[in-house]
Amino acid sequence: MTLLELSGVSVHYGRIRAVHDLSLTVNEGEIVTLIGANGAGKSTTMRAISGIRPLSAGSITFAGEDITKLRADLRVVRGISQAPEGRGIFPGMTVLENLDMGAYARKDRKSLGPDLDRVFELFPRLAERKNQVGGTMSGGEQQMLAIGRALMAKPKLLLLDEPSMGLAPQFIQQIFRIITEINEQGTTVLLVEQNAQQALSRAHRAYVLETGEITRSGTGRDLLADDSIKEAYLGVG
Numbered sequence: 001m002t003l004l005e006l007s008g009v010s011v012h013y014g015r016i017r018a019v020h021d022l023s024l025t026v027n028e029g030e031i032v033t034l035i036g037a038n039g040a041g042k043s044t045t046m047r048a049i050s051g052i053r054p055l056s057a058g059s060i061t062f063a064g065e066d067i068t069k070l071r072a073d074l075r076v077v078r079g080i081s082q083a084p085e086g087r088g089i090f091p092g093m094t095v096l097e098n099l100d101m102g103a104y105a106r107k108d109r110k111s112l113g114p115d116l117d118r119v120f121e122l123f124p125r126l127a128e129r130k131n132q133v134g135g136t137m138s139g140g141e142q143q144m145l146a147i148g149r150a151l152m153a154k155p156k157l158l159l160l161d162e163p164s165m166g167l168a169p170q171f172i173q174q175i176f177r178i179i180t181e182i183n184e185q186g187t188t189v190l191l192v193e194q195n196a197q198q199a200l201s202r203a204h205r206a207y208v209l210e211t212g213e214i215t216r217s218g219t220g221r222d223l224l225a226d227d228s229i230k231e232a233y234l235g236v237g
């Protein structure tokens with residue numbers, strides 16, 4: 001079943017056209033990844049989906065409903081949750097307080113315990129550091145916290161913007177393993193990445209974005225094996 005559908009989406013910043021006539025789908029249960037160079041429009045696409053940035057054309061459907069004009073906070077209630085680029089945790093709050101904030105849109109706040117347990121199982125480091133102030137954690141730990149906080153909203157669709165950015169190699173492997181685990185536990189994932197190798201090998205399907213337009217799509221495996229993709233995004237060729 002199609003969970004998310006973007007149809008003919010364009011997004012502008014003033015006169016700058018960041019995304020043009022973009023169409024993509026994410027099916028329930030998938031990991032879909034969007035790869036592209038700096039400035040290709042990946043983050044802008046994520047902002048359009050989470051509702052932070054309005055569309056100048058096109059539409060977005062989520063779980064069968066048109067959400068094109070729906071407010072960002074109401075999209076969280078519907079089941080779209082984003083761990084933003086640059087982490088975006090609350091630096092002055094503890095790990096626990098950050099995780100609690102992630103659940104702000106939920107009506108069933110009394111049943112947070114099991115979800116907190118799930119986040120701590122995925123990220124044991126966060127459990128060890130639950131009373132530490134977020135801003136004093138390492139980059140990798142803050143990234144884990146951002147993903148954990150997004151999971152506390154119990155999303156149907158988790159949006160991850162560059163989860164591997166700035167991480168040491170051992171953390172990169174770990175983050176991608178955890179993303180696969182989150183997906184296997186039933187959460188659909190849309191992932192934006194510059195680390196194309198990891199992202200494509202983890203994704204069911206992928207789209208390539210160039211200067212605001214989708215130029216290629218296919219299974220992660222097919223794109224990984226494609227010579228022009230290798231040359232442009234995998235640093236070989």
Ligand code: ATP
Nearest residue numbers: 013016017018036037038039040041042043044045
């Ligand atoms: P990166 O990987 O470098 O983050 P990206 O693929 O996520 O790149 P976007 O951040 O979506 O790309 O940017 C797409 C285009 O829109 C770029 O040309 C960028 O300069 C422009 N842009 C992004 N944010 C703004 C903004 N707030 N104001 C003006 N232009 C912007």
